Amino acid sequence: MKASIIRNSKTMLYKLSILMFWVLIWQMVYIKIGRDIYVPSPLNVLLRLKELLVLTSFWASVAHSMLRVAAGLIISMVVGGLLGILCSLNRLLHDLLQPMIIAIKSTPVVSFILVAIVWFPSSRIPVFICFLMCFPVIWTNVVSGFNSVDKKLLEMAQVYRVSLFNITKHIYLPSIKPYFFAACITCLGVGWKVSVAAEVLSHPRYGIGTQLYSSKVYLDSTDLFAWTLVIILLSIAFELLFVKMIELNSNTKVKGYSAAKGAKENDNRSTADI
Amino acid sequence: MTIEVQQIYKAYHSLQVISDLNLSLGDNKIHCFFGPSGCGKTTLANLIVGLLKADNGTIAGLQDRRMAYVFQEDRLLPWATIQENLSFVLKKSYDKDKLRAVIDYHLKLVELEAFKNSYPAELSGGMRQRVALARALAYEAEIMILDEAFKGVHLELKSALMDYVGKYVEERRLLTILITHDMEEALYLADDIYFFEGLPLKLIRHETIDIPKGERRHRAKDLAAYKEKLFR
Numbered sequence: 251m252k253a254s255i256i257r258n259s260k261t262m263l264y265k266l267s268i269l270m271f272w273v274l275i276w277q278m279v280y281i282k283i284g285r286d287i288y289v290p291s292p293l294n295v296l297l298r299l300k301e302l303l304v305l306t307s308f309w310a311s312v313a314h315s316m317l318r319v320a321a322g323l324i325i326s327m328v329v330g331g332l333l334g335i336l337c338s339l340n341r342l343l344h345d346l347l348q349p350m351i352i353a354i355k356s357t358p359v360v361s362f363i364l365v366a367i368v369w370f371p372s373s374r375i376p377v378f379i380c381f382l383m384c385f386p387v388i389w390t391n392v393v394s395g396f397n398s399v400d401k402k403l404l405e406m407a408q409v410y411r412v413s414l415f416n417i418t419k420h421i422y423l424p425s426i427k428p429y430f431f432a433a434c435i436t437c438l439g440v441g442w443k444v445s446v447a448a449e450v451l452s453h454p455r456y457g458i459g460t461q462l463y464s465s466k467v468y469l470d471s472t473d474l475f476a477w478t479l480v481i482i483l484l485s486i487a488f489e490l491l492f493v494k495m496i497e498l499n500s501n502t503k504v505k506g507y508s509a510a511k512g513a514k515e516n517d518n519r520s521t522a523d524i
Numbered sequence: 525m526t527i528e529v530q531q532i533y534k535a536y537h538s539l540q541v542i543s544d545l546n547l548s549l550g551d552n553k554i555h556c557f558f559g560p561s562g563c564g565k566t567t568l569a570n571l572i573v574g575l576l577k578a579d580n581g582t583i584a585g586l587q588d589r590r591m592a593y594v595f596q597e598d599r600l601l602p603w604a605t606i607q608e609n610l611s612f613v614l615k616k617s618y619d620k621d622k623l624r625a626v627i628d629y630h631l632k633l634v635e636l637e638a639f640k641n642s643y644p645a646e647l648s649g650g651m652r653q654r655v656a657l658a659r660a661l662a663y664e665a666e667i668m669i670l671d672e673a674f675k676g677v678h679l680e681l682k683s684a685l686m687d688y689v690g691k692y693v694e695e696r697r698l699l700t701i702l703i704t705h706d707m708e709e710a711l712y713l714a715d716d717i718y719f720f721e722g723l724p725l726k727l728i729r730h731e732t733i734d735i736p737k738g739e740r741r742h743r744a745k746d747l748a749a750y751k752e753k754l755f756r
Binding site: 402403405406407408409410411412413416420421424 | 573574575590591592593595597599601603604608612613615616659663
């Protein structure tokens with residue numbers, strides 16, 4: 251017990267010193283350049299963040315952005331998951347959808363944002379953009395998860411005449427699970443980035459992107475950095491929360507089959523281009 | 525009911541694995557397919573259970589009969605416990621209480637009752653093979669295929685399991701196909717031994733062993749005579 255506390259605090263100290271190293275680099279760059287408008291000092295950014303924390307508009311912006319990202323992600327997971335399974339079962343549907351997915355994946359996100367500005371009210375645009383960027387990632391991973399199913403297990407189930415329902419539940423879904431979760435984790439990061447970008451261009455009444463935009467308009471770099479820091483922290487928090495949720499919900503603790511581990515292994519498989 | 529294999533042909537791309545094979549397998553017997561590895565025995569078994577389709581020819585006498593198969597690999601679901609693995613194939617055959625009893629009984633049989641909540645990755649290869657055997661025995665099939673089923677099982681348990689399988693087949697009158705390249709295993713358990721060569725799979729010799737299974741342990745000399753005949 252005591253040993254583990256010491257070990258934990260040691261790794262904490264280790265990670266903290268790495269963080270300090272980069273903050274120090276930041277500070278040195280600031281000293282060298284010497285103008286807040288180019289690179290604000292780390293201390294000023296932190297102080298600005300502290301000022302922001304007491305404002306109601308800060309919390310309103312954060313809450314609205316969080317809701318939008320969450321909505322975009324949930325729609326992507328549901329639609330991507332369902333369509334992924336349907337396309338795995340039906341060759342024609344897969345071939346029909348694939349060109350569209352590839353087209354979405356290779357289109358610059360700003361093109362979509364600019365079109366969406368014409369189509370939707372400003373508060374809906376980030377949700378739509380988040381969906382558009384995340385859904386293909388989930389779809390692709392679910393399809394490749396389906397293709398990775400061990401044919402030998404399917405043969406075994408066929409000989410023993412296991413019902414399609416049970417084959418789906420006990421062979422297909424567990425095989426897809428790590429791929430699906432990996433895609434979700436990728437999407438958590440991507441979702442934040444593209445949603446905020448959409449907010450910057452569409453400026454809804456409340457939103458982190460709207461705040462970023464006004465920092466830019468007033469050439470307030472300290473503000474810009476502070477808000478960026480908020481995005482990074484929220485993105486990390488979303489990811490941590492999601493991984494925790496997976497771990498609590500799955501009893502797949504077996505080596506090599508833990509959802510979180512599978513997710514890490516597949517992480518580089520599914521990076522969306524933005 | 526007898527399984528009649530009639531003029532079966534099977535090729536993988538340009539590789540002819542089975543060519544014009546005829547075989548008649550009677551019920552209530554252990555038929556041993558004996559031959560070097562890679563000679564096409566497993567392909568024949570897969571044709572019989574319907575996992576593969578023959579290019580030509582027919583296999584009669586299968587009509588929807590329940591089949592169990594111990595594959596060369598264990599083929600256990602890696603994300604399910606040993607208990608869940610058994611219930612995956614058994615649960616539609618038994619009600620809940622009976623299912624638990626059947627699983628416990630068969631895991632005890634292969635000496636793995638302590639591992640019923642373990643995952644396959646936590647077991648050794650031989651232990652997983654025993655789980656696969658328990659799964660097949662618990663299924664109450666009419667046709668059972670054992671493809672190297674005793675591989676990796678230690679000697680003492682192996683002979684106990686072989687005794688059990690022999691008795692099990694006799695009691696339930698099911699047709700069993702034992703695929704092996706272990707002659708001792710074949711001589712100990714089989715009613716009929718089919719000596720194959722390949723590729724393509726060709727039946728070289730067929731011997732029916734008339735010594736009752738209970739006596740074989742003590743009649744090594746007679747068994748040796750069969751062995752001589754098969755290898756002549």
